[in-house]
Amino acid sequence: xxxxxxxxxxxxxxxxxxxxxxxxxxxxxxxxxxxxxxxxxxxxxxxxxxxxxxxxxxxxxxxxxxxxxxxxxxxxxxxxxxxxxxxxxxxxxxxxxxxxxxxxxxxxxxxxxxxxxxxxxxxxxxxxxxxxxxxxxxxxxxxxxxxxxxxxxxxxxxxxxxxxxxxxxxxxxxxxxxxxxxxxxxxxxxxxxxxxxxxxxxxxxxxxxxxxxxxxxxxxxxxxxxxxxxxxxxxxxxxxxxxxxxxxxxxxxxxxxxxxxxxxxxxxxxxxxxxxxxxxxxxxxxxxxxxxxxxxxxxxxxxxxxxxxxxxxxxxxxxxxxxxxxxxxxxxxxxxxxxxxxxxxxxxxxxxxxxxxxxxxxxxxxxxxxxxxxxxxxxxxxxxxxxxxxxxxxxxxxxxxxxxxxxxxxxxxxxxxxxxxxxxxxxxxxxxxxxxxxxxxxxxxxxxxxxxxxxxxxxxxxxxxxxxxxxxxxxxxxxxxxxxxxxxxxxxxxxxxxxxxxxxxxxxxxxxxxxxxxxxxxxxxx
Numbered sequence: 001x002x003x004x005x006x007x008x009x010x011x012x013x014x015x016x017x018x019x020x021x022x023x024x025x026x027x028x029x030x031x032x033x034x035x036x037x038x039x040x041x042x043x044x045x046x047x048x049x050x051x052x053x054x055x056x057x058x059x060x061x062x063x064x065x066x067x068x069x070x071x072x073x074x075x076x077x078x079x080x081x082x083x084x085x086x087x088x089x090x091x092x093x094x095x096x097x098x099x100x101x102x103x104x105x106x107x108x109x110x111x112x113x114x115x116x117x118x119x120x121x122x123x124x125x126x127x128x129x130x131x132x133x134x135x136x137x138x139x140x141x142x143x144x145x146x147x148x149x150x151x152x153x154x155x156x157x158x159x160x161x162x163x164x165x166x167x168x169x170x171x172x173x174x175x176x177x178x179x180x181x182x183x184x185x186x187x188x189x190x191x192x193x194x195x196x197x198x199x200x201x202x203x204x205x206x207x208x209x210x211x212x213x214x215x216x217x218x219x220x221x222x223x224x225x226x227x228x229x230x231x232x233x234x235x236x237x238x239x240x241x242x243x244x245x246x247x248x249x250x251x252x253x254x255x256x257x258x259x260x261x262x263x264x265x266x267x268x269x270x271x272x273x274x275x276x277x278x279x280x281x282x283x284x285x286x287x288x289x290x291x292x293x294x295x296x297x298x299x300x301x302x303x304x305x306x307x308x309x310x311x312x313x314x315x316x317x318x319x320x321x322x323x324x325x326x327x328x329x330x331x332x333x334x335x336x337x338x339x340x341x342x343x344x345x346x347x348x349x350x351x352x353x354x355x356x357x358x359x360x361x362x363x364x365x366x367x368x369x370x371x372x373x374x375x376x377x378x379x380x381x382x383x384x385x386x387x388x389x390x391x392x393x394x395x396x397x398x399x400x401x402x403x404x405x406x407x408x409x410x411x412x413x414x415x416x417x418x419x420x421x422x423x424x425x426x427x428x429x430x431x432x433x434x435x436x437x438x439x440x441x442x443x444x445x446x447x448x449x450x451x452x453x454x455x456x457x458x459x460x461x462x463x464x465x466x467x468x469x470x471x472x473x474x475x476x477x478x479x480x481x482x483x484x485x486x487x488x489x490x491x492x493x494x495x496x497x498x499x500x501x502x503x504x505x506x507x508x509x510x511x512x513x514x515x516x517x518x519x520x521x522x523x524x525x526x
Contacts, residue, residue, distance in 0.1 A: 120224065310459070
């Protein structure tokens with residue numbers, strides 16, 4: 001057993017009861033009745049629970065050491081059982097790099113990952129399980145090895161205008177440098193590549209480029225059957241000083257995709273504050289990732305206190321709804337560009353559980369990063385936060401990828417097999433809260449309202465959907481806390497759910513008091 005799992009507080013008996021309950025797909029919520037079997041749960045994708053997959057590291061179906069599409073297909077039942085409703089595949093198109101964010105063929109499948117037929121089979125099998133599939137779409141730039149760019153370098157007049165070049169004799173000063181010069185090449189071939197010399201930016205002032213991007217998107221929706229896109233570098237299509245062009249472009253793209261599949265979903269990587277994200281949601285992106293909330297979840301878990309989550313999200317969601325009433329906030333703890341959650345929390349299992357509890361009780365579309373549910377670790381550089389998924393106790397068994405030697409997730413690290421057997425594991429905790437979220441509509445679809453509870457170490461907020469309301473109370477700390485329920489919220493007198501048997505409500509002359517055990521969550525109903 002992993003050492004972190006030995007440090008769990010004395011709640012293993014309770015979680016043993018939970019796993020027995022899950023074996024028949026039933027979990028009791030206080031006196032409110034059972035969670036519904038998974039097949040009967042209300043589905044409201046894209047606001048469902050999503051799972052980000054780096055295919056190269058996930059599961060190897062053919063023994064070549066590299067994860068592949070057939071490997072993802074083999075693990076769909078694992079994802080369904082976990083409660084996942086949608087998967088996001090990091091780039092799957094041909095690319096000279098391990099990560100795939102420099103594409104050489106927008107209509108192809110990376111041969112390391114399989115074939116077009118393999119991908120279509122994955123889509124079919126995912127849909128059979130009511131799991132939607134979105135893919136990474138990298139439209140800001142191509143690989144410098146893409147035939148378009150190679151033709152442009154050779155002087156082809158058509159493709160020359162598909163990229164951005166410094167004017168002859170001018171010293172290029174450029175748009176949005178990320179810490180180093182975005183200009184590369186020499187002589188007449190100095191080109192703009194914001195992220196790296198291997199990723200030349202496309203010129204979206206050229207109508208032909210915009211038309212081709214639309215053609216690519218429609219191809220994946222119509223011919224390949226995907227359900228939507230995660231849009232890489234969405235705020236850098238044009239330089240941010242020309243932000244109005246960015247808004248207009250995503251509106252144009254959305255309208256074109258609607259013609260093929262009006263139910264498609266696109267979530268943008270706009271790594272910025274909500275004030276910057278908001279305008280992208282006005283007829284453009286359906287959703288964007290909430291990086292500020294990620295920081296607040298981690299701060300709350302690590303600091304064992306409230307980092308202002310309720311007040312922050314109330315403001316953000318009000319602002320987003322002014323942009324679009326149907327805007328979706330995509331929420332997460334960490335992703336493929338960030339140090340992994342468990343490493344950020346210095347291996348503290350209880351804090352990792354509380355981060356998960358927060359994520360899965362907040363409004364929006366939650367995204368889990370592969371391996372997050374078993375406590376995988378990793379810190380920059382990028383390869384070390386994208387290490388092979390650990391499936392088995394015995395490292396190196398068939399199925400586990402070997403394309404990279406792990407630094408953080410070696411033979412003594414948690415595996416899916418081990419976590420599934422441990423009744424108090426992080427995996428069990430994620431599964432519990434995913435099922436909980438999917439069973440209670442206010443958690444899945446409700447808005448958030450601030451609670452009047454103000455106690456150190458407590459994160460409290462309300463989730464409200466029409467006439468239903470749930471008061472969510474997280475004890476983020478290692479200490480038991482007596483929570484005083486304010487008079488105006490004293491009608492929340494019924495324990496709907498608690499993940500510790502000591503969490504109880506008591507009415508006294510002074511009002512309503514909730515006893516909370518360390519690192520636990522309680523849901524109260526009226």
